[in-house]
Amino acid sequence: MGTLKKLFGYMKPYSKYFYLSLILLIINIILGMVNPYLQRLLVDKVLLKKENNFLIYLVMGMVSISIVTSLFSYLFTLLVEYSSQKTISSIRHDMYKHLQELSFSFYDKARTGELMSRLTGDLEGVRIFVPGGFLQLVNSIVTFAITLIILFTINYKLTLLSLVLSPFLIYISGIFNKKIKNAFDELRREYAVLNTTIQENITGIKVVKAFVQEVAEIAKFKKENKENMMKGINIGYISGKYAPVMWFIGDMSFVILIWFGGFLVQRHEITLGELIQFNGYLWAMIWPLRALPNILNMYEQANSSGERIFDLLNYKVQIKGPDNPINIEKIKGNVVFKNVSMRYDEGYALKNINISAEKGKKIAIMGATGAGKTSIVNLIGRFYDATCGKILIDGIDIKELDLKTLRDSIGIVMQETFLFSDTIKDNIAFGNPDATMEEIIDAAKAADAHDFIMEMPEGYDTIVGERGVGLSGGQKQRIAIARAILKNPSILILDDATSSVDMETEASIQENLKNLENGKTTFIIAHRISSVKDADEIIVLENGSIVERGTHKELIKKRGLYYHNFKEQYKTMFSDEMIDNILKEVGA
Ligand SMILES: Nc1ncnc2c1ncn2[C@@H]1O[C@H](COP(=O)(O)OP(=O)(O)OP(=O)(O)O)[C@@H](O)[C@H]1O
Ligand SMILES: [Mg+2]
Known part of the structure; x- marks a missing residue:
């Protein structure tokens, strides 16, 4: 009844x-x-x-x-x-x-x-x-x-x-x-x-x-x-x-x-x-x-x-913004993880994570599959909440921020690209429906997507199938990058965003991002050394814990996990001896 x-x-x-x-x-x-x-x-x-x-x-x-x-x-x-x-x-x-x-x-x-x-x-x-x-x-x-x-x-x-x-x-x-x-x-x-x-x-x-x-x-x-x-x-x-x-x-x-x-x-x-x-x-x-x-x-x-x-x-909405959020005009993008641990159902996926990313810095996260990389970045936009510890943005606990304000300040390229069955133009403008065509094109250019879009029969008006059918994996990723860039976010998150893109295109996107990145705090998850080596800090994760951290040079010097990964990736081009000689020459 x-x-x-x-x-x-x-x-x-x-x-x-x-x-x-x-x-x-x-x-x-x-x-x-x-x-x-x-x-x-x-x-x-x-x-x-x-x-x-x-x-x-x-x-x-x-x-x-x-x-x-x-x-x-x-x-x-x-x-x-x-x-x-x-x-x-x-x-x-x-x-x-x-x-x-x-x-x-x-x-x-x-x-x-x-x-x-x-x-x-x-x-x-x-x-x-x-x-x-x-x-x-x-x-x-x-x-x-x-x-x-x-x-x-x-x-x-x-x-x-x-x-x-x-x-x-x-x-x-x-x-x-x-x-x-x-x-x-x-x-x-x-x-x-x-x-x-x-x-x-x-x-x-x-x-x-x-x-x-x-x-x-x-x-x-x-x-x-x-x-x-x-x-x-x-x-x-x-x-x-x-x-x-x-x-x-x-x-x-x-x-x-x-x-x-x-x-x-x-x-x-x-x-x-x-x-x-x-x-x-x-x-x-x-x-x-x-x-x-x-x-x-x-x-x-x-x-x-x-x-x-x-x-x-009646299914409870688990993550909600606070009733009385702290009002801030614009999020600058200082991101701090304070003793953050997190578990989904059983067992901790993240253990005692501490990160301090100042506005405009680039933090790279590396680690084997299942190490917890995606879990870390998903916490920033409160897609999940930390089980213990705190995440602060501009010194404010993210739980005190309005959810929309928080998420509006983040541009994210997720690990699994999803596009809507709509035009390429509308897919890029998804987070920013009021964007002008010029802005859309600029974002596409930065994501190195403009050229291939122009080659399509209807250009920006080409309709992509459900989940982006009709595009290659790398093309989809580049549209997703353009979508994130167009938001002009204070915090940019790239979760394996160039995994399907060839090295050369990736380098070009990286270069474009560098020009854009001024002011944007960037979290980049990647497996390739080439994608992370210029980061301000590289964090190496293993089983949910940070096991190494530092710049590229520092980590190479350390001769730890990162160094072995580096050698593994370059061994087809250079012998171990050559790699060590090169490293000595650059002082690492
Ligand atoms: N939604 C979820 N529910 C339950 N467990 C999850 C969920 N997402 C991830 N996990 C678990 O948390 C751990 C970390 O997963 P995460 O996706 O962060 O790894 P990752 O480092 O991003 O891996 P990959 O390089 O493969 O993307 C894994 O053991 C995974 O099984
Ligand atoms: Mg992942």
């Missing part, structure tokens, strides 16, 4: 449409009640008592009722659709907004297909009940209640008889409701799994093909597809089993009444017209009972979908 209450809470802004449709519905129900009364008059007055001039009034009454109810039905349908679409749209909006706010750690575990199913299938599950199904429920209850009162006033004995079977009906409805709820829960879960299977397959189709796993993937899909089908059939099976029983009970009430009613007419306890009127009302009382399984279906579907929607909406 809590879930439904929350769902209806979303309808509040559109409640005037809802109440209007409710009023139309109730008027229509009441008008519908007049017809059996007119039929009674037809039989008793016109047919039996031959009051023929009465007929025209009856016909006019029936036609008028018909016109009004048709018009109201039309308005009712429009209003219901309007309020339901508005409600769903605002829930969808909140879900999307919440998805934007959730942190990296949520997405580490979330599955895209699963999330998509909440934004599509589950919302649809809610839509049919809010408020359409709910109003059907109101319709059933009100119709049932009004007819019951009318029937009681016509003949209480007949009415009581018609209710004899009701306890069975309530009992069976209870069982049905429980079973159908479980069935819908299972279907929704299975639907999410199926969606994930499809989404992951499409995203990874190139890997599937390269490893010739199409048949295995089809088999995997077939299993989920079958599961989904079975869960769907199960719902049909439950509805199929219980609905006719419930209908049967409804119909039996009718049979009992006609039987006993016929008997009363024969005994002249009621008139024929009254029996016909009774008959009309009885239908009005029985159909809500017959519609009950369908309404319960919709209710349970909305309930189970609603729960999943609120699960997502």
Whole structure:
């Protein structure tokens, strides 16, 4: 019930449409009640008592009722659709907004297909009940209640008889409701799994093909597809089993009444017209009972979908800006890590990291794969929070800064390049939509991307496919670099940003960056010595700890990890002896 209450809470802004449709519905129900009364008059007055001039009034009454109810039905349908679409749209909006706010750690575990199913299938599950199904429920209850009162006033004995079977009906409805709820829960879960299977397959189709796993993937899909089908059939099976029983009970009430009613007419306890009127009302009382399984279906579907929607909406945003952030005009870019340690789930990924990067300095981070390089830079923009220790920017704990201000001051090229299926121009301007074409071109030139962009059929207006399909790895990286540069950030983070770019292009980008870098604090993660050797400080990580630090020269002199890495990278060109001689000559 809590879930439904929350769902209806979303309808509040559109409640005037809802109440209007409710009023139309109730008027229509009441008008519908007049017809059996007119039929009674037809039989008793016109047919039996031959009051023929009465007929025209009856016909006019029936036609008028018909016109009004048709018009109201039309308005009712429009209003219901309007309020339901508005409600769903605002829930969808909140879900999307919440998805934007959730942190990296949520997405580490979330599955895209699963999330998509909440934004599509589950919302649809809610839509049919809010408020359409709910109003059907109101319709059933009100119709049932009004007819019951009318029937009681016509003949209480007949009415009581018609209710004899009701306890069975309530009992069976209870069982049905429980079973159908479980069935819908299972279907929704299975639907999410199926969606994930499809989404992951499409995203990874190139890997599937390269490893010739199409048949295995089809088999995997077939299993989920079958599961989904079975869960769907199960719902049909439950509805199929219980609905006719419930209908049967409804119909039996009718049979009992006609039987006993016929008997009363024969005994002249009621008139024929009254029996016909009774008959009309009885239908009005029985159909809500017959519609009950369908309404319960919709209710349970909305309930189970609603729960999943609120699960997502209530998922806590782990990283938030402070309520009262410290206001600073512009971040200068002095970055300090103070005894920072960090762990994701188990085991520390970073241990006691201390870094002091003054504004404009270039800090390089090296280390084997999995050493913790990305983890370090992800802390600067609070994509994750440190488990212990502090990170200060311009002397202020980053947790005291407004999140937008903080992230706006950082330009990041992530290790895995992601481009949107949009034009190259818009991809570069992603963080800075107001940038002029000139600024975009300048950023592209700095990232050494301008020339290849100009060679493309539509230049900057070329649309790249999803995730940048149609571009080479190095081209994608250069667009991502341009995107980061265009933000003109105080802090620039390059996480393996030139790994797919050849040495020569990399050198040219480095040179361009040097010209730009004035004032920008730069963190550069790279494996190539050539990418880091001119850094103000090179930090060498091993298993989450800093094991060496210093300038290129200092680290070479140290003859430690960095030196061995250096030798390893140059050994194809020079012998060990030559390298040592060169180093001696440059005084290292
Ligand atoms: N999102 C995450 N959730 C859990 N563990 C993670 C996550 N990201 C990284 N790790 C773990 O933290 C450690 C450091 O990972 P990190 O990505 O920082 O390494 P890296 O030095 O950037 O490696 P690479 O050179 O391969 O990019 C690894 O052991 C990794 O398994
Ligand atoms: Mg990394």
